[in-house]
Amino acid sequence: MTARAEPAHPPLLAVEDLAKTFTLHLKGGARLPAVAGLSFMVGAGECVALGGPSGAGKSSVLKMIYGAYRIANGSVRIADGAGFAEMAGAAPRLVLRLRHERMAHVSQFLRVIPRVSALDIVAAPLRAAGTDDREAKARAGAMLARLNLPERLWGLPPATFSGGEQQRVNVARGFLGAQKLLLLDEPTASLDAENRAVVVELIRERRREGCAILGIFHDAETRAAVADRTVHMAAAPAPDQTGTT
Ligand SMILES: Nc1ncnc2c1ncn2[C@@H]1O[C@H](COP(=O)(O)OP(=O)(O)OP(=O)(O)O)[C@@H](O)[C@H]1O
Numbered sequence: 001m002t003a004r005a006e007p008a009h010p011p012l013l014a015v016e017d018l019a020k021t022f023t024l025h026l027k028g029g030a031r032l033p034a035v036a037g038l039s040f041m042v043g044a045g046e047c048v049a050l051g052g053p054s055g056a057g058k059s060s061v062l063k064m065i066y067g068a069y070r071i072a073n074g075s076v077r078i079a080d081g082a083g084f085a086e087m088a089g090a091a092p093r094l095v096l097r098l099r100h101e102r103m104a105h106v107s108q109f110l111r112v113i114p115r116v117s118a119l120d121i122v123a124a125p126l127r128a129a130g131t132d133d134r135e136a137k138a139r140a141g142a143m144l145a146r147l148n149l150p151e152r153l154w155g156l157p158p159a160t161f162s163g164g165e166q167q168r169v170n171v172a173r174g175f176l177g178a179q180k181l182l183l184l185d186e187p188t189a190s191l192d193a194e195n196r197a198v199v200v201e202l203i204r205e206r207r208r209e210g211c212a213i214l215g216i217f218h219d220a221e222t223r224a225a226v227a228d229r230t231v232h233m234a235a236a237p238a239p240d241q242t243g244t245t
Contacts, residue, residue, distance in 0.1 A: 067098070071089070112236070147171060184203075
């Protein structure tokens with residue numbers, strides 16, 4: 001009997017035959033195919049970029065993986081302990097647990113919560129995972145400092161922050177958690193060169209820790225600096241105007 005070699009990058013995410021068609025109710029029920037027949041895997045320690053023209057469905061793929069968009073066709077499996085959890089048709093309770101324990105999503109725009117400070121927004125996932133308040137705040141502060149967010153802003157709700165300041169709060173929150181799968185939707189879009197370099201370093205660190213990273217990086221330099229390979233998505237076909245389902 002021959003011993004089976006362990007894969008170099010055991011998969012943490014497996015996407016198979018994923019498809020998404022939006023129904024545009026304001027356009028008489030026209031159907032807009034956004035993603036079709038997409039399959040790929042991302043393994044521990046890998047960073048994979050989603051590529052393709054604007055409107056090809058890249059953000060929609062991240063949202064389906066994270067459970068923000070329903071998966072009507074295909075399969076998205078997330079490593080969960082010794083096995084995998086299926087996101088297609090997953091109950092809300094499972095989706096919430098997977099977000100809490102297994103995957104983080106860094107979107108381009110911060111979802112601000114009224115009256116909650118930047119420091120508390122960043123520390124929240126750590127606290128939810130059982131880290132005590134002092135340590136969670138200390139680690140959140142260290143991450144915000146690393147991303148050059150001025151300390152005078154830490155105690156303020158980020159509603160009035162600039163785009164780049166809000167994005168750094170989002171990045172800090174996403175990278176501080178213990179989730180092994182990171183979904184990054186243009187994490188450097190509003191950042192200057194100095195802070196883009198910090199994000200590149202953070203991605204490399206998380207890869208060394210065995211995280212799997214799937215990202216959309218419009219900035220070619222950032223993509224080349226972090227990603228091993230690109231999954232290319234074709235431009236979406238024209239909408240079907242028949243209104244049939
Ligand atoms: N909730 C929605 N309802 C209807 N159409 C949607 C919805 N979300 C996305 N779309 C459409 O699906 C297509 C793909 O959008 P998506 O944002 O996934 O593309 P993308 O490749 O990320 O684009 P970009 O690079 O410009 O950010 C677009 O035509 C978009 O208008």
